[in-house]
Amino acid sequence: MELLALLSSGIGQTLGITFGALALGAVLAVPLAALRRSELPVASTAAKILIEGIRGIPPIVWLLLIYFALGETDLKLTTFQASVIGLGIVSTAYIAEIYRSGLEAIPSGQFEAADALGMPFGAKFFRVITPQAATVVIPPLATFAIGLLKDSALASVIGAQDITFRAFQEAQANLNGLTVFMWAALLYILLSIPIAALARYTGSRLTRKVAA
Amino acid sequence: MFHSTQGVQGPDPVAFPSGEADATAGGTPILELRDIRIEYKGHEVVHGVSLAVQRGEVIALIGPSGAGKSSLLRSINFLEQPSAGQILVNGQLVQGQSGSRGAIARNKSLAAHRRDVGMVFQQFNLFPHLTALENVVLAQVHSLNRSKEEAVARARQELAHVGLTGHEDKYPAKCSGGQQQRIAIARALAMDPQLMLFDEPTSSLDPELGVEVLNTMKRLASEGMTMLVVTHEMHFAEDVADRVVFMADGAIVEEGPAEQVMLRPSSERAKTFLSAVRGR
Numbered sequence: 001m002e003l004l005a006l007l008s009s010g011i012g013q014t015l016g017i018t019f020g021a022l023a024l025g026a027v028l029a030v031p032l033a034a035l036r037r038s039e040l041p042v043a044s045t046a047a048k049i050l051i052e053g054i055r056g057i058p059p060i061v062w063l064l065l066i067y068f069a070l071g072e073t074d075l076k077l078t079t080f081q082a083s084v085i086g087l088g089i090v091s092t093a094y095i096a097e098i099y100r101s102g103l104e105a106i107p108s109g110q111f112e113a114a115d116a117l118g119m120p121f122g123a124k125f126f127r128v129i130t131p132q133a134a135t136v137v138i139p140p141l142a143t144f145a146i147g148l149l150k151d152s153a154l155a156s157v158i159g160a161q162d163i164t165f166r167a168f169q170e171a172q173a174n175l176n177g178l179t180v181f182m183w184a185a186l187l188y189i190l191l192s193i194p195i196a197a198l199a200r201y202t203g204s205r206l207t208r209k210v211a212a
Numbered sequence: 213m214f215h216s217t218q219g220v221q222g223p224d225p226v227a228f229p230s231g232e233a234d235a236t237a238g239g240t241p242i243l244e245l246r247d248i249r250i251e252y253k254g255h256e257v258v259h260g261v262s263l264a265v266q267r268g269e270v271i272a273l274i275g276p277s278g279a280g281k282s283s284l285l286r287s288i289n290f291l292e293q294p295s296a297g298q299i300l301v302n303g304q305l306v307q308g309q310s311g312s313r314g315a316i317a318r319n320k321s322l323a324a325h326r327r328d329v330g331m332v333f334q335q336f337n338l339f340p341h342l343t344a345l346e347n348v349v350l351a352q353v354h355s356l357n358r359s360k361e362e363a364v365a366r367a368r369q370e371l372a373h374v375g376l377t378g379h380e381d382k383y384p385a386k387c388s389g390g391q392q393q394r395i396a397i398a399r400a401l402a403m404d405p406q407l408m409l410f411d412e413p414t415s416s417l418d419p420e421l422g423v424e425v426l427n428t429m430k431r432l433a434s435e436g437m438t439m440l441v442v443t444h445e446m447h448f449a450e451d452v453a454d455r456v457v458f459m460a461d462g463a464i465v466e467e468g469p470a471e472q473v474m475l476r477p478s479s480e481r482a483k484t485f486l487s488a489v490r491g492r
Binding site: 107113 | 289291323324325326327329330331333335337338339340341350351354355399400403
């Protein structure tokens with residue numbers, strides 16, 4: 001039990017890194033997805049290169065890059081902050097693609113109907129497009145969030161004190177690695193269950209209206 | 213009410229409309245298309261069409277598939293971007309014919325024009341995440357800045373107008389195709405349009421459901437709504453339209469009073485088309 005308490009002390013950082021990066025990515029992905037869908041070939045190509053570039057670099061390398069790059073500057077970043085930024089960058093690229101697929105799933109007739117009614121861009125986007133895109137976006141976003149929860153363990157490499165970091169320390173100190181990491185694995189599973197449940201609940205609420 | 217206009221014109225847009233149109237209809241047309249050209253992927257699908265629509269007139273646009281009827285109709289509210297030509301509403305040139313889609317979306321005068329022109333689509337294009345009532349309310353609030361209460365009251369009125377009292381809280385997926393199309397008509401009417409465009413409004417409906425929609429359209433016509441209808445419903449063209457415009461290969465081949473074009477077409481192209489569709 002003492003062991004579980006020790007590992008649990010890392011839950012805050014694990015969840016903080018996961019949801020911090022997710023939130024950062026979810027926000028930054030909006031302009032990136034918009035750019036990706038731009039009619040200007042320069043803009044959409046630039047966005048595509050950016051997305052492929054970000055995704056082409058392993059998350060662990062991103063974390064180390066951010067950690068060391070910011071170490072060169074006067075910015076004093078904690079390992080937690082560096083982890084959120086590093087994984088946030090990676091999330092931005094993946095979530096932008098999720099948004100894009102959500103937008104592409106909406107029939108052009110929906111855009112045309114809103115246009116034909118003279119709706120201003122904001123109303124068209126937030127009242128017509130987004131609610132429909134959300135039903136398409138939420139399942140892959142939830143899958144991504146669960147993946148991110150697991151990837152957040154990489155933050156332990158740069159010293160963020162998450163579940164994996166605590167487990168590693170404990171295992172090194174007491175040479176009980178198998179037990180420690182089995183408990184750590186269980187904790188990750190327990191944390192991912194509510195995310196999946198929440199996604200299912202939200203998804204079913206949103207699609208219930210639209211389903212025939 | 214009836215008048216003729218030149219169908220296909222030369223490049224000079226000033227040669228429109230004909231004197232006769234003004235003499236018989238009296239006054240500025242509610243809608244005037246001058247030498248509209250539409251290109252699609254680099255090749256022209258509408259070759260300089262001109263047409264004037266008088267207030268209260270019902271015009272049926274008929275013709276074979278690929279004639280450019282829908283493209284022409286969609287260009288009226290710039291869902292399709294004309295590559296050349298002018299569109300005038302009440303004698304006023306509508307701005308916003310050029311530029312990217314984004315530039316058009318931000319163009320205030322174009323938004324105002326679109327609010328004046330109601331559009332009914334073949335696939336209804338109702339907002340699936342909103343109830344019938346919410347579908348009719350949404351643009352009233354966001355495009356016309358009506359209060360929620362006013363918009364709801366008006367939406368109920370328009371849904372009643374199309375015979376859908378009691379269906380206000382249904383989602384489109386729970387409605388029949390005919391009901392969905394009537395909701396779409398109510399949604400357009402709630403904007404107080406000066407004219408209504410119908411793009412094959414019954415083509416995706418079973419015949420018996422199409423009748424509901426056609427009856428609604430007949431009533432609108434009898435109430436004096438100006439309507440431009442792309443249709444394959446020959447009975448509608450014959451019985452309801454004041455004027456029939458027959459298009460083929462991106463140009464107006466023949467136009468005139470419904471009776472004349474439908475029963476005594478003068479062009480070979482129209483004769484062939486009409487006898488083919490009637491022979492079914």
